[in-house]
Amino acid sequence: xxxxxxxxxxxxxxxxxxxxxxxxxxxxxxxxxxxxxxxxxxxxxxxxxxxxxxxxxxxxxxxxxxxxxxxxxxxxxxxxxxxxxxxxxxxxxxxxxxxxxxxxxxxxxxxxxxxxxxxxxxxxxxxxxxxxxxxxxxxxxxxxxxxxxxxxxxxxxxxxxxxxxxxxxxxxxxxxxxxxxxxxxxxxxxxxxxxxxxxxxxxxxxxxxxxxxxxxxxxxxxxxxxxxxxxxxxxxxxxxxxx
Numbered sequence: 649x650x651x652x653x654x655x656x657x658x659x660x661x662x663x664x665x666x667x668x669x670x671x672x673x674x675x676x677x678x679x680x681x682x683x684x685x686x687x688x689x690x691x692x693x694x695x696x697x698x699x700x701x702x703x704x705x706x707x708x709x710x711x712x713x714x715x716x717x718x719x720x721x722x723x724x725x726x727x728x729x730x731x732x733x734x735x736x737x738x739x740x741x742x743x744x745x746x747x748x749x750x751x752x753x754x755x756x757x758x759x760x761x762x763x764x765x766x767x768x769x770x771x772x773x774x775x776x777x778x779x780x781x782x783x784x785x786x787x788x789x790x791x792x793x794x795x796x797x798x799x800x801x802x803x804x805x806x807x808x809x810x811x812x813x814x815x816x817x818x819x820x821x822x823x824x825x826x827x828x829x830x831x832x833x834x835x836x837x838x839x840x841x842x843x844x845x846x847x848x849x850x851x852x853x854x855x856x857x858x859x860x861x862x863x864x865x866x867x868x869x870x871x872x873x874x875x876x877x878x879x880x881x882x883x884x885x886x887x888x889x890x891x
Contacts, residue, residue, distance in 0.1 A: 651676075657698050701767075738766075
C-alpha cells in the first residue's frame with residue numbers, strides 16, 4: 649500500500665530513541681498517522697512541527713498498518729508565527745482540535761482546505777481570529793452537525809437573527825429569542841455576514857457557540873473534550889484584547 653500527497657502536520661509523538669509518530673491532515677486521506685524514522689533528528693525537528701505543510705509518501709504492507717512516512721518540507725508556518733504568541737496559540741488550537749474531532753483516515757477535504765486558509769492567514773492578527781471561528785463552524789458542518797444561520801427556527805424570518813438554539817443549532821430572531829434569552833447562545837453577526845467584519849466581543853461569542861456544539865455533538869459522545877490548547881487560545885486572545 650502506498651500513496652503520496654500534501655499534508656498539514658497536526659501532532660508529533662516520540663517513538664523509541666530516534667523516530668516519531670506523525671499525524672497529518674491530508675485532503676484525500678483525512679487524519680492519517682505514520683512512523684517517521686529519524687523523526688527526532690536535528691534536521692527533521694523543524695519540519696515536524698504542528699501547522700507546517702509537507703509532502704508525504706506513506707507506505708505499509710497492509711492498509712490497516714501504521715505504516716511509514718517519508719516527509720519533505722513545503723512550508724514552515726510554525727517558525728513564522730513562533731514569536732507571535734496569539735497566532736501560535738491559534739495554530740496549536742486548530743491542529744489539536746483537528747486531532748480530537750476528526751475520525752482517523754476519514755476524508756474531510758473541506759476541513760483540510762479550510763485549515764490551510766486559516767494557517768496562511770495567521771500573519772494578520774486582524775483577520776485570522778474570525779477565520780478560526782468560521783473554520784470551527786465548517787468543522788461541525790463537515791462532521792454532520794451543521795449550524796443553520798439562514799432563518800429563524802421559530803418564525804422563518806431571515807433578518808435580525810441574534811441567537812442560536814442549543815437544542816437544534818438553528819438561528820433565532822431577536823423578537824423570538826426575547827422570552828428565552830438566558831437559554832440561547834448569542835450569534836455574532838460576522839458568522840452570517842463575513843463582509844461586515846467583527847466587533848469586540850464577537851470572537852468570544854463565536855468561540856462559545858462553536859465550543860458548545862463541538863463538545864456536545866462531537867467530542868463528548870466519543871469521551872473526549874476540547875483540547876487545552878483551545879483554552880490557551882482564548883486566554884491569548886483575551887490578553888491581546890481581541891476577544
